[in-house]
Amino acid sequence: MRLLPGVAGLCAAVAAAAPIGATADHSGASARSAPAPHQYGCPILPPASPLNRDISRAPVDRRSADYIASIGLSAHLHADFGSNPAYGIPYAVVGPRQPKVPISFTEFGGESDAGPYPVPPGAPVEGAGAEGDRHVLVLQRGSCRLYELYNARRAGAGWDAGSGAVFDLRSSRLRPEGWTSADAAGLPIFPLLARFEEVRAGRIEHALRVTVPQTQRGYIHPATHLASIRDDPQLPPMGLRLRLKASFSLARYHGQALVLLRALKRFGLIVADNGSPWFITGAPNRRWDDQDLDQLKTVPGSAFEAVYSGPIRRR
DSSP, X not given: OOOOXXXXXXXXXXXXXXXXXXXXXXXXXXXXXXXXXXXGSSOXXXXXXXXXXXXXXXXXOTTHHHHHHHHOSSOBOEEEOOSSTTSSOOEEEEOTTOOOBOEEESSOGGGSOXXXXXXXXXXXXXXXXXXXXXXXXXXXXXXXXXXXXXXXEEETTEXXXXXXXXXXXXXXXXXXXXXXXXXXTSOOXXXXXXXXXXXXXXXXXXXXXXXXXXXXXXXXXXXXXXXXXXXXXXXOOBTOEEEEOTTSOOTTOOHHHHHHHHHHHHTOEEEEEESSTTEEEBOOOTTOOHHHHGGGGGOBGGGXXXXXXXXXXXX
């Protein structure tokens, strides 16, 4: 959940009703079945992007023990997504001719990419009908651009939003220093989601988005934005990478949970927002096996370590 600049604290993730289709494809495909990643006709960021980087051999951060303790040693992983469309962050895929509509920014306009955006009238909204972050994510085929909104609501022919960001999926370019995005850390959301199509294919090759209760006043690239006034060095900064320890046995796990846990050993988690501890974000899909995903709830925070991926910036 977004924190205003200079505000820190514990924010619980709030889930609410969303459209039946976890993924809406407005370019002709069924809204109930998202195209597999290779069908987008776009890379989901270059292979060399920090978000796609294998961190299995990255050095452990010298403050790893402090960071993990602050997030919660005895708290457990939680899939903040599943077969219920009320949970997770949905997204839409549109064609290159999708009309662009005006976007009016209500909170962070000075750190947002100006509209118009190709957001269709029926784009799925996270937490629609209740309080929450109300993210809207739109991937456009052809242009290979990603349009993301925070706190979005329909307004006339367009949308009002707290903030918005546009990402070129062929580029690893970061947001301007100190800027937010549709996420508190200034990161793109879609490339960090657990998506059913990847798990069905048997592998995830990117970091996954995670929330933590409190962060410090700082961030690590590729994050570009902080959301705290706290100078406590024991708190994780935005953009911190967290890795499931190589020594943690996966012998007892199977199915969808096993695919996710293997990814957490290679690509790990990245701190993207303040919220409930160890909550992993994914896109809702009717085909998730919720009982299978519940295996993640047996993985404690103590099974993780923080890795060093760059200096902490405090702009």
